[in-house]
Amino acid sequence: xxxxxxxxxxNKLGLMENYSWLDDxxxxxYECTCFNKKVxxxxxxxxxxxxxxxEFKERFPEHEHARFIEHWxxxxxxxxxxxxxxxxxxxxxxxxxEERKQQEEQRQQYEYNLKIENLxxxxxxxxxxxxxISLLDESGFFKKKSGSVDTTAMTETLNQLGIEGWHLVTAxxxxxxxxxxxxxxxxxxxxxxxxxxxNILIFERFVRINR
Numbered sequence: 737x738x739x740x741x742x743x744x745x746x747n748k749l750g751l752m753e754n755y756s757w758l759d760d761x762x763x764x765x766y767e768c769t770c771f772n773k774k775v776x777x778x779x780x781x782x783x784x785x786x787x788x789x790x791e792f793k794e795r796f797p798e799h800e801h802a803r804f805i806e807h808w809x810x811x812x813x814x815x816x817x818x819x820x821x822x823x824x825x826x827x828x829x830x831x832x833x834e835e836r837k838q839q840e841e842q843r844q845q846y847e848y849n850l851k852i853e854n855l856x857x858x859x860x861x862x863x864x865x866x867x868x869i870s871l872l873d874e875s876g877f878f879k880k881k882s883g884s885v886d887t888t889a890m891t892e893t894l895n896q897l898g899i900e901g902w903h904l905v906t907a908x909x910x911x912x913x914x915x916x917x918x919x920x921x922x923x924x925x926x927x928x929x930x931x932x933x934x935n936i937l938i939f940e941r942f943v944r945i946n947r
Contacts, residue, residue: 744768744804745796758807779812802839809835852945862944867902869893871935890935902939910934 740749743762749755756769764772775792778784789805809832817825855863871890894904911933 742768744771744801758804775808776811779808779815785812802836802843805839806836855945860945862942864940864942866905867897867939869937869939871937873933873935890937893937897939901941903941905938905940907935907937910936 740755740763741747742749742755742765743758744764745768747765749763749765754766754769756764756772758764758772771792775785775788778788785808789808792801792805813828813832816828820828851863871886871893873886897904
């Protein structure tokens with residue numbers, strides 16, 4: 737029998753436990769179902785809604801639950817929008833964008849801190865990070881060049897990444913097919929196949945842990 741876990745607290749659901757579905761992909765245990773109902777009731781007053789979200793953040797400080805806050809905010813905004821002016825709606829939209837940005841920054845900072853903590857436990861003084869970029873040549877049916885690599889653009893890219901501490905690890909090319917259509921006599925269309933080279937560059941750099 738499949739085992740289910742609460743999408744909010746992460747606890748395994750018991751066979752006889754009452755649960756509910758937050759959406760098509762998220763199931764909630766009984767306790768978190770009650771908490772979700774508490775959040776929905778709090779939406780009748782803005783101060784109460786903000787307070788319950790703060791309680792939520794304190795209750796699950798080590799989990800990534802930005803999508804739950806997003807879900808509740810969407811419901812709250814939908815309830816409020818009917819009574820808001822266009823100016824108020826725009827102000828609320830900007831506020832939500834700023835909140836999303838802050839949540840993403842907090843999530844990234846949490847993941848970084850966790851990574852550093854794990855590396856420190858292993859006795860490592862740093863880690864490698866990688867970047868992959870794609871440069872297309874200027875060949876093809878409507879292009880003027882013959883398909884050779886744009887060395888000027890590639891040199892500028894390599895130098896800029898070098899300044900930022902990136903080291904080129906490997907490079908390779910993919911030949912991409914492209915269909916080009918042109919007008920013909922009597923309304924007939926003439927098709928021509930052409931190719932474009934995609935140059936894949938893989939970089940790495942060592943990031944030292946600040947102790």
